Amino acid sequence: MQIVNWQNLDPIEQRRILSRTQLQDNHELSILVKTIIENVRQNGDSALYEYLAKYDGVKLNSLLVNQEEYATTTTLSMEAQQAILAAIDNISAYHQSTIPQSFNLEHKHRKLGKIYRPIEKVGLYVPGGTAPLVSTLLMLAVPANLAGCQEKILVTPPNRDGTVSPAILFAAKACGIEQVYKLGGASAIAALAFGSESIPKTYKIFGPGNKYVTEAKLQVSQHCNGAAIDMPAGPSEVLVIADKDANPAFVASDLLAQAEHDSAAQVILVTTCLNLAKQVKQQLHQQSQQLSRNHIIQQALVKSTIIYTPDLATAFSISNQYAPEHLILQIANAETYLSMVHNAGSVFIGEWTPEAVGDYASGTNHVLPTYGYAKMYSGLDVSSFMKGISYQQLSAQGLQEIGATVECLASLEGLDAHRNAVSLRLAELKNKKF
Amino acid sequence: MQIVNWQNLDPIEQRRILSRTQLQDNHELSILVKTIIENVRQNGDSALYEYLAKYDGVKLNSLLVNQEEYATTTTLSMEAQQAILAAIDNISAYHQSTIPQSFNLEHKHRKLGKIYRPIEKVGLYVPGGTAPLVSTLLMLAVPANLAGCQEKILVTPPNRDGTVSPAILFAAKACGIEQVYKLGGASAIAALAFGSESIPKTYKIFGPGNKYVTEAKLQVSQHCNGAAIDMPAGPSEVLVIADKDANPAFVASDLLAQAEHDSAAQVILVTTCLNLAKQVKQQLHQQSQQLSRNHIIQQALVKSTIIYTPDLATAFSISNQYAPEHLILQIANAETYLSMVHNAGSVFIGEWTPEAVGDYASGTNHVLPTYGYAKMYSGLDVSSFMKGISYQQLSAQGLQEIGATVECLASLEGLDAHRNAVSLRLAELKNKKF
Numbered sequence: 001m002q003i004v005n006w007q008n009l010d011p012i013e014q015r016r017i018l019s020r021t022q023l024q025d026n027h028e029l030s031i032l033v034k035t036i037i038e039n040v041r042q043n044g045d046s047a048l049y050e051y052l053a054k055y056d057g058v059k060l061n062s063l064l065v066n067q068e069e070y071a072t073t074t075t076l077s078m079e080a081q082q083a084i085l086a087a088i089d090n091i092s093a094y095h096q097s098t099i100p101q102s103f104n105l106e107h108k109h110r111k112l113g114k115i116y117r118p119i120e121k122v123g124l125y126v127p128g129g130t131a132p133l134v135s136t137l138l139m140l141a142v143p144a145n146l147a148g149c150q151e152k153i154l155v156t157p158p159n160r161d162g163t164v165s166p167a168i169l170f171a172a173k174a175c176g177i178e179q180v181y182k183l184g185g186a187s188a189i190a191a192l193a194f195g196s197e198s199i200p201k202t203y204k205i206f207g208p209g210n211k212y213v214t215e216a217k218l219q220v221s222q223h224c225n226g227a228a229i230d231m232p233a234g235p236s237e238v239l240v241i242a243d244k245d246a247n248p249a250f251v252a253s254d255l256l257a258q259a260e261h262d263s264a265a266q267v268i269l270v271t272t273c274l275n276l277a278k279q280v281k282q283q284l285h286q287q288s289q290q291l292s293r294n295h296i297i298q299q300a301l302v303k304s305t306i307i308y309t310p311d312l313a314t315a316f317s318i319s320n321q322y323a324p325e326h327l328i329l330q331i332a333n334a335e336t337y338l339s340m341v342h343n344a345g346s347v348f349i350g351e352w353t354p355e356a357v358g359d360y361a362s363g364t365n366h367v368l369p370t371y372g373y374a375k376m377y378s379g380l381d382v383s384s385f386m387k388g389i390s391y392q393q394l395s396a397q398g399l400q401e402i403g404a405t406v407e408c409l410a411s412l413e414g415l416d417a418h419r420n421a422v423s424l425r426l427a428e429l430k431n432k433k434f
Numbered sequence: 435m436q437i438v439n440w441q442n443l444d445p446i447e448q449r450r451i452l453s454r455t456q457l458q459d460n461h462e463l464s465i466l467v468k469t470i471i472e473n474v475r476q477n478g479d480s481a482l483y484e485y486l487a488k489y490d491g492v493k494l495n496s497l498l499v500n501q502e503e504y505a506t507t508t509t510l511s512m513e514a515q516q517a518i519l520a521a522i523d524n525i526s527a528y529h530q531s532t533i534p535q536s537f538n539l540e541h542k543h544r545k546l547g548k549i550y551r552p553i554e555k556v557g558l559y560v561p562g563g564t565a566p567l568v569s570t571l572l573m574l575a576v577p578a579n580l581a582g583c584q585e586k587i588l589v590t591p592p593n594r595d596g597t598v599s600p601a602i603l604f605a606a607k608a609c610g611i612e613q614v615y616k617l618g619g620a621s622a623i624a625a626l627a628f629g630s631e632s633i634p635k636t637y638k639i640f641g642p643g644n645k646y647v648t649e650a651k652l653q654v655s656q657h658c659n660g661a662a663i664d665m666p667a668g669p670s671e672v673l674v675i676a677d678k679d680a681n682p683a684f685v686a687s688d689l690l691a692q693a694e695h696d697s698a699a700q701v702i703l704v705t706t707c708l709n710l711a712k713q714v715k716q717q718l719h720q721q722s723q724q725l726s727r728n729h730i731i732q733q734a735l736v737k738s739t740i741i742y743t744p745d746l747a748t749a750f751s752i753s754n755q756y757a758p759e760h761l762i763l764q765i766a767n768a769e770t771y772l773s774m775v776h777n778a779g780s781v782f783i784g785e786w787t788p789e790a791v792g793d794y795a796s797g798t799n800h801v802l803p804t805y806g807y808a809k810m811y812s813g814l815d816v817s818s819f820m821k822g823i824s825y826q827q828l829s830a831q832g833l834q835e836i837g838a839t840v841e842c843l844a845s846l847e848g849l850d851a852h853r854n855a856v857s858l859r860l861a862e863l864k865n866k867k868f
Contacts, residue, residue, distance in 0.1 A: 083842035131848035253855035260851040349827035354855040388812040393783035408517035414565035417694040421687035421788040
């Protein structure tokens with residue numbers, strides 16, 4: 001990680017330091033994903049089995065995980081079972097507070113309000129790969145449950161032997177998910193968006209994935225009969241703000257935790273203390289030797305930067321400009337600086353709050369906006385699994401009070417059928433001599 | 435409007451009746467819009483002036499509405515000025531209740547919460563055309579103000595003589611919008627998403643438009659450096675549920691108000707009373723003769739249907755399946771049926787609540803999900819102009835309480851740098867002998 005002095009950089013260099021790796025407009029990828037989606041739309045299950053054989057190397061007779069397979073959950077260690085249940089408890093406790101509240105207000109002679117309803121059918125994508133991403137399952141299923149979504153369709157790529165990890169199945173069961181399907185990649189997203197003989201169509205698709213999954217989510221969200229998606233996605237990222245009192249070992253460990261995700265992961269340290277910057281570099285070197293994913297970490301760190309700036313105001317300004325997915329504050333009285341945060345996915349305050357706690361078990365959601373999208377998107381919570389419906393009811397007097405306003409504005413816009421809908425009611429009221 | 439008996443239809447016919455006009459995958463449109471967006475990205479203002487000349491037939495020296503032009507607002511009638519101000523009052527009153535509330539909770543030794551921040555820069559698109567859509571401006575600007583968005587960039591197509599309607603300028607001023615630019619169509623959306631010499635880049639773009647605007651919004655929302663958008667859009671639509679006590683003239687007037695929007699508008703009446711169905715048909719014929727946009731109305735009504743079903747439960751089931759943008763309840767004790775509404779944009783309850791009041795001045799927002807998107811999207815409110823940021827702060831004890839859970843789950847996922855960030859803190863705490 002290079003160390004740069006922010007004040008010595010011109011605005012162009014400053015922008016370059018904070019710019020993300022350009023997400024390539026990959027035409028080949030886009031065409032391939034489009035072909036996969038069309039094939040699934042037209043041929044349903046048979047296309048899904050074809051892609052499972054081709055990309056996951058498995059031949060299956062059924063996509064749905066059956067009751068026998070759930071029996072494998074007993075092989076999961078008691079420690080892991082308890083960790084999953086503890087995480088569910090904490091995630092539930094936090095997400096309870098994010099349930100959107102209906103309201104009703106009476107304003108003059110109008111009753112107005114908003115009610116929230118679950119999205120009835122949701123698709124949850126849990127990535128596979130080298131390790132089962134149990135935590136992602138929890139971050140999707142717990143809020144979907146609290147929202148009250150009636151159908152939760154979970155898809156996850158099977159292992160080479162056609163199985164799904166006991167940890168995933170245990171977590172699914174603990175979250176009350178009854179339908180787990182063995183499916184991964186773009187074809188899984190197509191199935192969730194359009195349905196097939198086996199897979200029910202869903203209205204909104206949640207969860208992270210590789211570039212095929214990400215592209216497929218974008219494509220189905222553009223299709224008028226497709227599905228909505230949680231948010232667009234880029235590589236994971238962290239920005240740490242640290243002062244002279246920060247513990248360099250802690251800071252380094254948080255940067256490394258981010259870097260191990262992906263060689264494209266972005267890691268930025270902004271510090272008001274040059275000495276700390278140097279100590280963190282040493283710690284990065286030292287700690288990374290012990291880590292199993294060091295080859296990924298080193299690739300991620302090459303593109304990463306330590307920014308020195310003498311004052312915290314500038315540090316927060318840099319952070320808000322970057323709009324990190326994760327923002328870690330390792331500064332004295334960190335909690336008092338929350339008011340300076342304008343753009344971030346989730347904030348980790350103080351030395352005993354590593355990002356890893358939010359990834360797994362503090363209770364907040366770890367599906368967060370990346371790539372600067374924190375400027376306009378929120379991370380997941382229960383509201384992501386619901387939609388609001390506004391309503392209004394006017395009494396006769398209520399209509400008489402605002403009728404003229406509506407008539408005038410309708411005329412201004414040249415919409416006389418709109419005006420007429422009010423005028424003939426007002427005439428009726430006049431006849432009735434209210 | 436044809437009358438059909440729901441019970442006599444087979445499931446395929448039922449689905450057909452409720453299906454929307456297929457939005458065409460218009461390849462030519464998509465290519466044209468892509469070209470326009472690229473031209474604006476590369477050539478900025480000069481491309482914008484080029485398209486103004488080409489599509490709006492105006493030659494301008496400046497895109498920004500200047501102070502002199504605001505003087506034209508004095509030509510607006512006092513009645514119109516008061517109507518606009520009254521609408522702003524009502525829209526503000528309702529939208530106040532939709533401001534998302536930050537929360538903070540202490541759970542064991544963890545402080546967790548969520549704060550809401552305005553999206554700093556927002557783009558507001560107000561369509562032009564034959565009449566100034568003042569109401570759309572209010573529906574975008576009022577919640578943007580309540581959210582606290584710092585930069586509100588409003589664009590609207592100029593008239594042929596290069597002016598912007600006094601009503602639009604009066605409303606903009608009343609909403610405290612300082613930057614109004616003369617721009618329309620796909621190029622306006624490109625400018626809001628990427629910026630130009632004159633137009634500041636924004637993070638999220640709001641507002642309805644024609645097919646070029648809609649396509650451009652979709653395209654810039656897919657671009658990794660583009661902008662988010664409020665929601666995808668299709669033609670406007672209404673579904674009315676009416677029983678034997680409904681006033682056929684009122685029901686017809688609401689159907690006509692919807693039909694005058696667009697020849698592609700969709701209008702459905704579901705009624706438990708065959709006699710009412712016939713009376714409504716008569717009223718449609720009678721009232722439409724008097725309406726200036728009858729040519730549009732007749733085109734819309736051709737595709738529209740009156741569905742007869744003897745029971746209200748089925749009527750609500752049809753409505754939830756269709757998921758209308760606007761749902762009007764003209765039934766006895768209408769307010770008691772709100773609990774049966776699961777998918778709709780906005781609900782209009784009872785005989786004195788024509789849809790037109792919500793379009794203009796009851797207070798709710800009229801930018802609502804169309805095309806069945808009410809199954810997964812909400813209409814606009816203040817939360818659409820903000821984003822939530824979660825946070826957490828653990829005390830030393832808090833970390834000790836959940837540390838083992840996090841370590842276990844990180845190991846399960848094979849992410850040992852995540853585990854390490856917790857382990858070295860726990861070790862430090864042990865040394866400190868808390």
